[in-house]
Amino acid sequence: MITAVVYSESGGTYKTTMTANIAVALKRMGQNTLVLDLDPQEGNLTSLFDVGERRGDPDADNLVKHILDMPDGDFHDLIETTAEGVDIIPSHDMLSDFTSNLEQKISYETGMQNMSREEYPRYELLYELLWNKQELHDEYDAVLIDPNARAEDLLYNAIFALRTLVAPVKPAGKGNLSLEGLEELVGNMESQLDIEIGLSCVVPSGVGQTNAHRQYQQQFEDTEAFATPVTIGNRESLMDAMWEARGSAFKVIEERWKTFEKDGKMVSEPGQRRVRDREIETLQKLYELAWFIATDTFDADVNPVLELEIQDHKKKIINLREADTTEVTTA
Ligand SMILES: Nc1ncnc2c1ncn2[C@@H]1O[C@H](COP(=O)(O)OP(=O)(O)OP(=O)(O)O)[C@@H](O)[C@H]1O
Numbered sequence: 214m215i216t217a218v219v220y221s222e223s224g225g226t227y228k229t230t231m232t233a234n235i236a237v238a239l240k241r242m243g244q245n246t247l248v249l250d251l252d253p254q255e256g257n258l259t260s261l262f263d264v265g266e267r268r269g270d271p272d273a274d275n276l277v278k279h280i281l282d283m284p285d286g287d288f289h290d291l292i293e294t295t296a297e298g299v300d301i302i303p304s305h306d307m308l309s310d311f312t313s314n315l316e317q318k319i320s321y322e323t324g325m326q327n328m329s330r331e332e333y334p335r336y337e338l339l340y341e342l343l344w345n346k347q348e349l350h351d352e353y354d355a356v357l358i359d360p361n362a363r364a365e366d367l368l369y370n371a372i373f374a375l376r377t378l379v380a381p382v383k384p385a386g387k388g389n390l391s392l393e394g395l396e397e398l399v400g401n402m403e404s405q406l407d408i409e410i411g412l413s414c415v416v417p418s419g420v421g422q423t424n425a426h427r428q429y430q431q432q433f434e435d436t437e438a439f440a441t442p443v444t445i446g447n448r449e450s451l452m453d454a455m456w457e458a459r460g461s462a463f464k465v466i467e468e469r470w471k472t473f474e475k476d477g478k479m480v481s482e483p484g485q486r487r488v489r490d491r492e493i494e495t496l497q498k499l500y501e502l503a504w505f506i507a508t509d510t511f512d513a514d515v516n517p518v519l520e521l522e523i524q525d526h527k528k529k530i531i532n533l534r535e536a537d538t539t540e541v542t543t544a
């Protein structure tokens with residue numbers, strides 16, 4: 214089973230877009246994939262995929278209620294299926310109050326059971342829910358989490374449950390520092406949670422053509438400390454269009470979504486985007502990233518062939534094993 218938390222200490226390192234793209238790539242590889250959105254803020258995976266209609270309704274059943282073992286309904290009713298076939302448990306506003314709700318539960322239960330607060334397994338609740346209560350390993354081949362790095366209790370629950378991290382990093386003046394920070398943090402979490410945490414890979418993203426960025430990329434590719442299977446370029450136009458297409462970068466290109474000015478207003482429409490080699494290459498890299506996580510980190514048997522059905526265009530077939538691209542004329 215493939216399980217990964219897409220983690221970064223800093224904000225805006227393309228975690229949410231990357232989670233969506235890895236999830237859709239895994240789904241295209243034949244993996245039944247579930248993503249959990251643990252970020253209650255705007256611009257999360259839930260808004261990207263346009264799900265979670267009741268995320269602001271305090272009466273609606275939601276993941277927090279299930280993690281705290283006070284569900285208001287069936288766990289499976291929380292799951293929605295996106296247009297691209299990935300399943301998602303959407304975010305809910307209650308995620309913002311997770312810690313205070315958890316503290317109340319701990320006070321109550323430790324009081325009843327004559328147990329100290331320190332003994333309470335506060336980071337093991339999501340693990341218990343996903344694997345022991347719901348036995349999701351019987352249902353899914355892959356589970357990914359987009360966490361909220363600032364919410365320690367939820368983040369630790371996510372890491373305790375999934376055990377493996379994928380770390381996107383963005384070129385910045387202190388790029389290296391943040392990676393040292395990552396190693397230290399993984400070490401701290403391991404001792405605090407008393408588990409082993411695996412770092413699947415680091416993914417430099419938003420890397421441009423400047424010398425500083427190239428040097429940055431080189432540093433990552435040269436290091437022995439962790440795997441860097443791919444580097445994702447600066448693809449603002451492609452990734453921003455995901456928020457209009459309500460789906461992955463694969464969807465943006467296949468449906469040819471583009472944002473442009475029309476009669477003095479910005480609009481986003483399908484069927485407009487030019488097909489660019491460098492963007493197709495980015496899709497291949499995203500597919501390679503998912504392939505690396507699936508095969509190298511988890512030893513899973515997945516389909517290495519990416520088929521792109523681009524609107525009004527020849528079908529493209531990219532086989533990662535053969536590393537070539539074939540164009541097939543579609544009817
Ligand atoms: N490779 C890329 N190059 C340039 N821009 C990108 C790239 N990937 C994503 N973006 C854009 O960067 C913005 C931030 O991305 P995203 O929301 O995925 O980051 P995040 O790490 O989840 O942020 P937060 O910490 O707020 O949750 C989005 O507008 C997205 O479209």
Ligand SMILES: [Mg+2]
Nearest residue numbers: 228229256257
């Ligand atoms: Mg995010």
